Amino acid sequence: MTVPASESGIHKRVVLAEADIDRALTRIAHEILEANKGSRDLVLLGIPRRGFPLARRLAQKIAAVDESVDPDLITGQLDVTMYRDDLRRNPTRSPLATQLPPSGIDDKVVVLVDDVLYSGRTIRAALDALADLGRPRIVRLAVLVDRGHRELPIRADHVGKNLPTSSRERVRVHLAEIDLIGGSAVNEVVIEDRL
Amino acid sequence: MKHLLSTQDLSARNALRLLDVAEEMAAVGEREIKKLPALRGRTVVNLFFEDSTRTRISFEAAAKRLSADVINFAAKGSSVSKGESLKDTAQTLEAMSADAVVIRHPASGAPARLAASGWIDAAVVNAGDGTHEHPTQALLDAFTLRRHWAQLGGSPSAGSTLAGMKVLIVGDVLHSRVARSNVWLLTTLGAEVLLAGPPTLLPVGVASWPCTVYYNLDDALAQRPDAVMMLRLQAERMNAAFFPSTREYSRRWGFDDGRLALLDTMGLDDTVIMHPGPMNRGLEISSAAADSPRSTVLAQVRNGVSVRMATLYLLLSGDQHDEPDDDLQDLQPATTPEGRTP
Numbered sequence: 001m002t003v004p005a006s007e008s009g010i011h012k013r014v015v016l017a018e019a020d021i022d023r024a025l026t027r028i029a030h031e032i033l034e035a036n037k038g039s040r041d042l043v044l045l046g047i048p049r050r051g052f053p054l055a056r057r058l059a060q061k062i063a064a065v066d067e068s069v070d071p072d073l074i075t076g077q078l079d080v081t082m083y084r085d086d087l088r089r090n091p092t093r094s095p096l097a098t099q100l101p102p103s104g105i106d107d108k109v110v111v112l113v114d115d116v117l118y119s120g121r122t123i124r125a126a127l128d129a130l131a132d133l134g135r136p137r138i139v140r141l142a143v144l145v146d147r148g149h150r151e152l153p154i155r156a157d158h159v160g161k162n163l164p165t166s167s168r169e170r171v172r173v174h175l176a177e178i179d180l181i182g183g184s185a186v187n188e189v190v191i192e193d194r195l
Numbered sequence: 196m197k198h199l200l201s202t203q204d205l206s207a208r209n210a211l212r213l214l215d216v217a218e219e220m221a222a223v224g225e226r227e228i229k230k231l232p233a234l235r236g237r238t239v240v241n242l243f244f245e246d247s248t249r250t251r252i253s254f255e256a257a258a259k260r261l262s263a264d265v266i267n268f269a270a271k272g273s274s275v276s277k278g279e280s281l282k283d284t285a286q287t288l289e290a291m292s293a294d295a296v297v298i299r300h301p302a303s304g305a306p307a308r309l310a311a312s313g314w315i316d317a318a319v320v321n322a323g324d325g326t327h328e329h330p331t332q333a334l335l336d337a338f339t340l341r342r343h344w345a346q347l348g349g350s351p352s353a354g355s356t357l358a359g360m361k362v363l364i365v366g367d368v369l370h371s372r373v374a375r376s377n378v379w380l381l382t383t384l385g386a387e388v389l390l391a392g393p394p395t396l397l398p399v400g401v402a403s404w405p406c407t408v409y410y411n412l413d414d415a416l417a418q419r420p421d422a423v424m425m426l427r428l429q430a431e432r433m434n435a436a437f438f439p440s441t442r443e444y445s446r447r448w449g450f451d452d453g454r455l456a457l458l459d460t461m462g463l464d465d466t467v468i469m470h471p472g473p474m475n476r477g478l479e480i481s482s483a484a485a486d487s488p489r490s491t492v493l494a495q496v497r498n499g500v501s502v503r504m505a506t507l508y509l510l511l512s513g514d515q516h517d518e519p520d521d522d523l524q525d526l527q528p529a530t531t532p533e534g535r536t537p
Contacts, residue, residue, distance in 0.1 A: 079219070
């Protein structure tokens, strides 16, 4: 699927449409349950901003399979702003809220959820943030898109789609919970490339 | 933002951003590990030419919670008592590569001088200068008020303003930098500010401030304020006959037990009583009022650490060399690194 180049000179390519995202998340939800041998002690922590809606969607899919799960009680948000290693190299970022499920994260199986895995630096920051909040039994990583170009020894346990990209390209994930494009809520993953 | 010198030139956008960041910092204060690595390796100097306990301790706690190194400097026992000038002190700090200087000074404008002179490259935070401004105190007051106001409205405090709130500031406005900073900031955030005090303790030109002035405390209370902020009677600055006796001041301008009971009879159940501290119990505020459930005095102290963490974080993180003009840059959303979704 190729969308014609916009007038701004950016070439856009939709690589995952709404149905593709949904299928990938369904598969990841099942993988998480399989790896954990059930839903016991499971906590899904989304990394702002788009990791959080993804974590919620995964929790709903897990709840659809396992009726004992309340999606609201296993999802949370983990802000990593203050733990980034590039704070001094970029304009000031405002931290967002960290919300943990009421059960906390001690001795839980925490699945970090993010939209795009790229350099791995966000996940490195997330691991540090997690250590200040408690001591999970296991930490896993689920991402919608792995685009390569890792700069740290970090890999994802559950990947929606492996996307070979050039570092010149940008991968944008649009989720209906957050993104309005032209007034309508969109679910898609787009690769942008300057021509 | 490069410096925090006054609330008069603080835009509503920057003020709200600071309060929102403070909201996240407050969440850190409730965790078991109350520390963030954001300012690791940065040095914050507390430069205090005037006595202070809570402000200095609050700034020190804030800097330490952000993992910054803190150097405390008190004018007493330093070379200042040997006659060292502000310029030489500043250059000494510059040579020690301080990243931020928190300064309290008896002379109004000393922090602005430090920031504008080029003596020092560090970010300057005004922690009270003469009778000019005390911006972090006003920010923590606004933070406390905003939480109270949002709770009454049943909405989350992050992102909200003080629109529709009526705040009464009572007492020695003439010598109070807290009052000045609060008048500017609370007005910027949408609150309506009322001042009440004896004419001798109101500054010349108060009529041009964006607030209503009352010369009788009970008339002002009849306006049904949502918060009453009592100012400290600054005995150390009482160098003229501003009022006949402290007893008369206490009776006319003090928040005593009678006025505390009046709030109940007026049905103002949600009106809070604030005080920047240190309190003169029995003078501008009675013990019953200071210890009543309406009092936010301790919440103000607690919020002070969060607000100062937010201030230091916003001033010290980020690449300052890319932000030549704070307000222009601050209005744009933070750019995301290449290839990463925001």
